[in-house]
Amino acid sequence: MTPIDRLIIALDLPDTDKAQHIIDRIGEAGRFYKIGYQLMPVGGLDLARRLSAQGKKVFLDFKFHDIGATVERGVVSVCKLGGDFLTVHAEPDVLKGAVAGRGDDKRLKILGVTVLTSLDAAALKKSGIDIDLPDLVLRRAEFAAEAGADGVVASAQEAAAIKARFGDALDIVTPGVRPAGADANDQKRIVTPAAAIQAGADYLVVGRPIVSADNPAAAAAAISAEITV
Numbered sequence: 001m002t003p004i005d006r007l008i009i010a011l012d013l014p015d016t017d018k019a020q021h022i023i024d025r026i027g028e029a030g031r032f033y034k035i036g037y038q039l040m041p042v043g044g045l046d047l048a049r050r051l052s053a054q055g056k057k058v059f060l061d062f063k064f065h066d067i068g069a070t071v072e073r074g075v076v077s078v079c080k081l082g083g084d085f086l087t088v089h090a091e092p093d094v095l096k097g098a099v100a101g102r103g104d105d106k107r108l109k110i111l112g113v114t115v116l117t118s119l120d121a122a123a124l125k126k127s128g129i130d131i132d133l134p135d136l137v138l139r140r141a142e143f144a145a146e147a148g149a150d151g152v153v154a155s156a157q158e159a160a161a162i163k164a165r166f167g168d169a170l171d172i173v174t175p176g177v178r179p180a181g182a183d184a185n186d187q188k189r190i191v192t193p194a195a196a197i198q199a200g201a202d203y204l205v206v207g208r209p210i211v212s213a214d215n216p217a218a219a220a221a222a223i224s225a226e227i228t229v
């Protein structure tokens with residue numbers, strides 16, 4: 001895998017025209033795009049199909065969280081889109097349902113969301129979750145491995161511990177990445193691209209630093225250049 005294959009660009013944009021415009025401007029500097037809630041209801045699924053047909057890789061960030069049977073049926077339908085990554089929350093029944101729904105379609109990798117990178121210890125405590133954040137991340141990564149999922153979404157700060165425990169059994173996809181000097185926005189646990197890869201991340205998810213840049217292609221290329229493996 002080259003650095004550019006490890007960079008997933010989050011298309012957090014209000015409509016598919018704006019998304020397509022950014023994709024066109026990024027050109028060869030981007031090969032992997034993430035589509036989430038903002039685009040999903042306004043043509044994002046068609047965009048996912050189009051990108052996939054054009055040979056780009058597609059990360060469907062749907063973060064499913066429901067009873068196992070419902071997740072399973074949902075994932076059977078998602079497989080028809082031709083995506084590469086799909087997120088579900090890293091709870092045992094949710095993960096098992098997703099893995100069952102994916103069945104033999106090994107193209108679609110199931111990723112368990114461990115703890116959102118916008119959350120910190122204080123935010124977890126407020127929700128009544130008293131276990132230490134790194135322990136919670138590892139516990140949820142364990143749920144993902146046990147269910148036969150392909151990877152996890154986790155901050156770089158937890159990537160090393162996940163790599164140490166699970167090795168290549170789980171791909172680690174890391175958001176909350178900011179090039180040196182960039183705006184953190186609402187992310188609470190941020191690291192630079194190089195630090196994230198060094199910590200064990202296999203893929204980086206970067207949104208605003210690229211899609212809000214004056215020159216998105218240059219921003220994407222600069223981040224790829226910071227990914228040294």
Ligand code: C5P
Pocket residue numbers: 010012036113114115116117118153154175176177185187205206207208209
């Ligand atoms: O703009 P920014 O680089 O912060 O975007 C990060 C992307 O990664 C967003 O689409 C966000 O939803 C997603 N994400 C995250 N934390 C997770 C899982 C996904 O920030 N744990």
